[in-house]
Amino acid sequence: MWQAQAAALRARDRTVITPDQRGFGGTPLGTAPPSLDTVADDLAALLDQRRVGSVVLAGCSMGGYVAMAFLRRHRHRVRALALLATRARADSPEEAAERIRFADLILDETRRDQLVTHTAPLLLGAATRARRPDLAEQVTAMAATAAPESVSWAQRAIATRPDSLSVLRGTDVPAVVLRGAEDDLVAADEAAITAEALPRGRLVTVPTAGHLPPLEAPDHVTRLLTALLDASAAENRKGDSEW
Template sequence: MWEEAARGLRARGHRVLTPDQRGFGGTPPTDQSPSLDLVADDLARELDRQGIGAVALAGCSMGGYTAMAFLRRHPHRVHALALLAARSTADTAESAGQRRRFADMVLDDSSRGRIVAGTAPSLLGATTRARQPRLLARVTDLALAARPRSVAWAQRAIAARTDSTAALRAADVPAVVVIGDEDELVSLDEARRTAAALPRGRLVTLPGVGHLAPLEAPEATLEILVDLLAHTETAGAGPC
């Protein structure tokens, strides 16, 4: 998801890490109970391994929820924050139930292909689906290629997350909340409330973009992050 933005940031002299979340990419799955706190602590250990203290942290969708979990558990290690397509509040009981039902269906060999193919389009905006059909095919293929066990674990971890509004209110760091105006999973009002919780937060709305701005609008995403880093350096946190 972050390949193009990472490449652009590195070209501007920034050090960029794009670690796989547990169970995805090269990271093995886990038998521990689903929790984004575990994923956040994985990131803290990776930063320790790399000899990195504080970072400018960006996350999209589940990555945004992980970023908020990291902020709750390791607030001193975040000196700038970008949240894309993520709400600060916990799931409602209805939404959490839907996620858990989705997790059950993903683990069912008879329903997995149908349910993934049916839900993948909602990850992209209508404009993207119409203008970039190959991107829709790519997202669908990536979703189908992911380990079912890991997808189910991730959905259950997101469903179990806590409200992060208080952590955002305590985060006095440069911050940006990004929402596509065609996001079918997180509303503009939810994004506004998330941005309002951040003392130094601002909201950026991307026209014609859905839930996955780093894939749908990589150049715009890059410029948003470049601007965030400029504000971070102006504030005295140093380059990252």
């Protein structure tokens, strides 16, 4: 999902890490019970393995929930933050129940294909679906190849996440919250609440994107991440001079 941004930033001599979450890509799911804390700790272990102390952290959708879990457990390792298509508050009981229902359905072999075919394209905004049918096909294919056990695990982990507003209020780093104007999963007021909780957060809206801005508006997201990296670097230089 982050290929365009990773290529552009690496071309500018930036180090970029785009890990596969457990259960996806080449990463085994393992036997741990569903928890975003587990995924956050996986990321911390990967950074340790690569000898990376701190990062500018970006997450989209579930990646945003993982980023907030990472803040709860490893706050000192985040120099700047980008939250895309995500929200800080916890699910309501009704929303959590709907996620659990999806987690159950995705494991049902008789209903899985229809479920994926129906839901995956809706991650994209209406303008993207009309303008880029190839991207809708790509997203559907990506969803279809994901292991159902991993998708179910992920949905259960999201359903049990805590409210993160207090965590964001204590995160005083350069930060941006991005929402696609055609995102049917994260409402405009949810994105605004998330941005307002961050002491240095700002809200950016992409007019023609839905729930997957890195794919739908790759250049826009690349510019946003570049600016965030520059802000983090400037802050580090300021800290060095003060020291």
